[in-house]
Amino acid sequence: MGRVCGLDVHKEECLYVYPYRERRKIEEVFGTLTPDLDRLHDLLVSHGVGKVAMESTSIYWLPVWRVLECDFDVKFANPYFIRQLAGRKTDVKDAQWIAIVLQKQLIKDSFVPTLAYSNYVNITGVCFR
Numbered sequence: 001m002g003r004v005c006g007l008d009v010h011k012e013e014c015l016y017v018y019p020y021r022e023r024r025k026i027e028e029v030f031g032t033l034t035p036d037l038d039r040l041h042d043l044l045v046s047h048g049v050g051k052v053a054m055e056s057t058s059i060y061w062l063p064v065w066r067v068l069e070c071d072f073d074v075k076f077a078n079p080y081f082i083r084q085l086a087g088r089k090t091d092v093k094d095a096q097w098i099a100i101v102l103q104k105q106l107i108k109d110s111f112v113p114t115l116a117y118s119n120y121v122n123i124t125g126v127c128f129r
Contacts, residue, residue, distance in 0.1 A: 002050035006098030008091045009056035009064050016040060017095035018047055019103070027092055032060065037067040044072065053102035055079050055094065065112060075102065076110045 005018040011032070018026040028043070030036045044052065052068055053075045054061055061076060068074050077098060101107055 003048050004051045004053070004099050004102045005044065005047070005049050006095040006100075006102060007052060007054035007064065008095040008098065009054050009061045010091075011058075011060050014040065014064055015091045015095045016043070017092060017099055018049065019096070019099050025096060027095070032063060034063070034067075037064060040064075041067055041071070044068070051075070051102055053077050053098045053107050055098055066115065075107050076112055077101070077107045078110050081108065 003018070005016060008015040008017075009032070014030045014032055014037070016026075016028050016030060026047075030040045049072065051073045054064060055077045056064075057079060065074060065076065098107075
């Protein structure tokens with residue numbers, strides 16, 4: 001299946017959790033500015049990650065998505081469906097849970113428009129369904 005990681009994205013930080021062997025994980029916090037996201041991208045490449053799943057509220061996920069979409073199979077998980085299981089209370093546990101759910105292929109893709117479509121909608125204000 002390849003290596004996976006989970007991201008929990010917030011306004012000013014992006015928490016990265018990469019399950020590493022059994023019962024061990026690598027976690028790191030990145031900022032949401034472009035240099036920080038480029039560093040995240042490089043770290044994912046160095047770990048050999050192929051699939052990335054992220055959870056976010058509002059639009060904070062969009063810059064992270066745009067940086068990662070070219071080189072990784074990125075899935076955007078709806079927080080409503082991910083949070084159905086009780087007991088997870090911290091961002092680290094959230095990101096770890098996202099990675100586990102992705103590894104078991106239980107994440108349903110959310111619709112993410114292409115960059116060209118997003119630009120068209122931003123310029124014209126017209127949205128086709």
